[in-house]
Structures are given as structure tokens and as C-alpha cells.
Amino acid sequence: MHAVVIDEGQLRWQERPDPRVGDHDLLVAVKAAGVNGADLMQRRGLYPAPPGSPCDVPGLEMAGEVVSAGPRVTGFAPGDRVMALVGGGAQATLATVDEAHALAVPATLPWPEAGGFMEAFATAFDALFGQARLALGERLLVTGAAGGVGCAAVQLAALAGAHVVAAVRGAERRGAVAELGAAEVVGPAEVAVRGPYDVVLELVGAASLPSALEALATTGRVVVIGVGSGAKLEIDLLQLMSRRARVFASTLRARSRDEKASLIAALGAHVVPPLADGRLRVPVSQTFPLREAEIAYERFAGGGKFGKIVLVA
Template sequence: MEAWTITEHGGPEVLSRVQRPTPEPGGDEVRVAVRAVGINRADLLQRLGHYPAPPGAPPDVPGLEFAGEVDAVGPRVTRWQPGDRVMGITGGGAYAEAVCVHEGELLAVPDGLDWPQAAAFPEAFLTAWQGLVTVGGLAAGDRCLIRGASSGIGIAAVQLAAALGAEPIGSSRSDERLARLRALGLAHALPGSEGVDREALKAVAPGGVALVLELVAGERFDESLAALAPEGTLVLVGLMAGMEARLPLARVLMRRLQIRSFTLRSLPLEGRLRLAREARRHLLPLLAAGRLQPVVDTVLPFAEAPEAHRRMAAGGHFGKIVLSH
């Protein structure tokens, strides 16, 4: 099979298209003929040498999410059969013509979703679910601030919060992207800036928000903490603005705040299986009903993986960049 490999750490030019043996599924595994691959920032960080693949994943083949058709199953598999349309997440290896994963990690692709849309769903929406609900405890009626709302995870989080009956508030550097999020359920848009506009937030959430989904972090992390109501929770999911931050401990202590974190890629198998079960129960019905919409910005041929990385690094996209076979 063909696969894209990282030959050394560096720019998009270090990606190399090579032939690799087609993997064979183990006892509980399913082999998927990959039709589309979602591009994620983690892929770029892995290429640069900043985010190595987790144990058990191919160290040099990136790719965290995919969609395709089942073409082989292991002897203990009961859930799937060849020809089924599926999508899923993996620790790595999706930049290939085939990938093997545990049967419990896969999700059925609802009717009406094409391959690029299906490949754009798992990573963003499962991360949003875990961050907002499993870790953050978001409930109907809660106000939540999504920092970096126009990112892939942010777009998913806005839709999910709205579908759950919460009140999503979004911040982004781009007012134009915030305007586009209105149609996806964004209740309030904070003026575009690197930080949180405190006066604008106070106008829509005078007492603060119950939850901040933090996708930005960096030097203005303390502004996210300031946005929380007493006993509020901040869930750290991304570090787009940097890995160092000022932490005002007195505010955390006196307002009884919680700071929690979550990463999808490093979850052990048991965690990924649990998350897939939750997705089947809660997310797929919303997806099938059209209440959640994978947003695709660009679809490129599988042969153009380096160009996909360049486009993601350049920014300016709204929604997923996808490689299609």
C-alpha cells in the first residue's frame, strides 16, 4: 500500500510517499480501506518533531482520523463486516491506503455523509464531547466560553454546546469567522483579539461562565480564568498561543476554580473505546439528525499531503483540510 512517511523532522518537504506492507488485522481488529483523511495540527507538530506518536502507533506515518470501508476483519470481530462504511480515530498511521484499528474504536458513517465529511468528524467532535461534557460537565442552560472557536475543535464545540442546550460564547482573532459560527449555533461572539474582551464578556455573562474550553492558552491564559464564574471549570485542550502561562493562584483558590485537561491522541485503548461508545450513544444521533455538521474547508488528493500541511500552517481555513483517495 502507499503511505506518507516523515523521513526527518522539518517542513512539509520531509513528507515522502512510499510503499509499505498492507497491515493484517489482529483478533479484535478491523482493516479499513481509507477513502479520506482529516488533517490535524498534531500531524504538523509530529512532522516538526514536537509531538511523537504514542506507543503502538507507527512512529513515522502521521494521521489521527480517517473514513473508509471495512475490507478485512480479525477472527474475533463481531461488530463489522467487509463493505461497512466507517470512520474513526487512531494514534497514527492514517496517511495510508489502509489502517488497522480495534473494532470498538470505529463509528458507522451515517447515510448522507460523503467521505471527506466523515473524515472531518471524529477528532474534532470526540474531543469537543470529552472536553465539554465528560471532563467539563457542561449541562443545558450553562454558559460556556470557547477560546479559539474558529478552530476545528472550536467549530465542533460550538455546535455541540448548542445542541446540548447550553449557551456557547466564542472568541477568535477573526470577526469574519465568528460571524460564520452564528449559523452553527454560536450565541455570542466576542470581538476578535488574542485575549478575552472582558467588557464584551461581562455584557453577555455578567457573573462569568460555567466552563471555558481553552484551545489557545499562552501568555493570556489568566484571562480565561478571569472569565469563569465561582466554582467554574477550565478544560485545557490546546496550546495554539504557547505552552507557558501566568497562573493567578489566588483567583483559583478564592473562586474555587477547577483546571482540568484532556488530549485525545494519548488516550489508552480503554479510554478510546469508552469515548467511541459515548459517541455512538450521544453524537451519532445528533449527526444523523443534522444537528452536528462536519465543516470541510478544502479537499485535496491524497498525493498532495505536503500541500495540505502548507495550507494548515498558513492558517486562514475554516473547517477541516482533508486528503481524499
């Protein structure tokens, strides 16, 4: 097979041995693989792959066709279209996937959308409903709402009957985010005056969280998922106490096999049906051939996109 390989901070398109298929694994011919901030961090040596995943082939999500299946696989067969979450190794022509971390691709969904679905939607779904317990009619703030996770969160929350306030710094992308179902789309400077927020999904980090906390409702919940603008800040604990606030924070990649499997089963039950019938979509800003990962990563790092950047075979 060929793979995007991290070699001393550079991305190279190299030939590699085909991956070994474990008992519960699918060998998948990759058609599309999303690019994520974690890939760029891994390339810089800041986010090593978890044990069991290839250490120098990036990629946390992909979609493709099953080529073969391990002896204990029960749910998929060669030829099936799958989309999956992996600990690494998705940006290659072949990848192995634990069948418990794979879902069937709806017939209506093109490969690039399927390849960019898993990481953003799993992250947003888990943060909003698993952690913050977002409920019908609540006011949600999503910061960094024009990115991959933000676009997923805005749609999921709107579909669940929340009032979504989306913060987007690029004015030219605010209309597109409103079309995803956000009731209000604001610039970062307006966040503090548009509250109160029952739930805050923090995708930007230190540069953004202080304004969100200022406008947090009593019994408000904050979920910290992204810290691209910085991970350290001073917080007024009295303010949190007086609001009886709760702060959650999490990562997806390092979770156990079973934790990921139950999240993916929930995605299959609750998120794939509205994805299949068009109530949810995966905005793809741009696609690049797998072998041009270097250019795709540069585009990702440049910001200003709406939704996902996806590598295609």
C-alpha cells in the same frame, strides 16, 4: 499500499507493506483522513506516535470502507463504511483500526466530513461533558472557535442548551461560527468583558487563557486542550481560589484502549444521531489528495480556516 511518510521532517508519498490486521482490527481502505495539529507536531519530531502505531505515518482519524476484519471482530463486516480514531497511520491508502474505536458512518455523511469527524468531536465531547460537566443554561467560552475542535464544541454545547460565547480572531469567520449556534461571537480582545463563564474550553493556550480566567464565574471550570500559542504562563492562584475554580487538562491520543473505546461508544450514542439528521455538521474548509499532504499541512499551518482540512483518497 501507499502512505504519507515522515522522512527527516519531510512528507513523502511512498509505497509501504500493507498493515498487519490484529484479532480485533478492521483493515480499512481509507477514503478521507483529517489533518490535525498533532500531525504537524509529529512531523517536527515533537509528538511521537504511541506504542503499537506506525511511527512515521501520521494521521489520527479517518473514514473508509472495511476491506477485511480480524477473527474476533463482531460489529463490522467487509464493505461497511466506518470512521475511526487511531494512534497514527490514518494518512495512507490502507489502515488498521481497532473495531472498538470505529463507528458506522451515517448514510447521509460524505467521506470528507466522516474523515474529519472523530478527533475534533471526540475531543470536544470529552472536554465539555466528560471533564467540565457542562450543563443546560451554563455560559461556555470556546477560544479558537473557528478551528476543527472549536466548531465541534460550539455545536455540541449549543445542542445541549448552553449559552455559547465563541472567540474567533478572524473577523471574516465570525458569521460562520454564529451559524453553528454560538449566541455571541467575539474577538479575543473582548473575551475578558463578556463573562462570566461557567466553563472555558481553552483551545489556544497561553495567549488566550489569562483573559478567560479574568472572567471565570464562581465555581467555573476550565479545560485546557490546545496550547498552540504557548504552554507556559503565570496564573494568579488566589484568583482561582476565590472563584473556587477547577482546571482540567487532557490529551486524547495516549489514552488506553478501553478509555478510547468508552469515549467512542458515548460518541456513537449521543453525537452520531444528531450528526446523521443534520443537527450537527463537520465544516470542511478544504480537501487535498492524500499524496498532496505537504500542501495540506502548509494550508493548515497558515491558519485562517473554518473547520477541518481533510485528505482524500
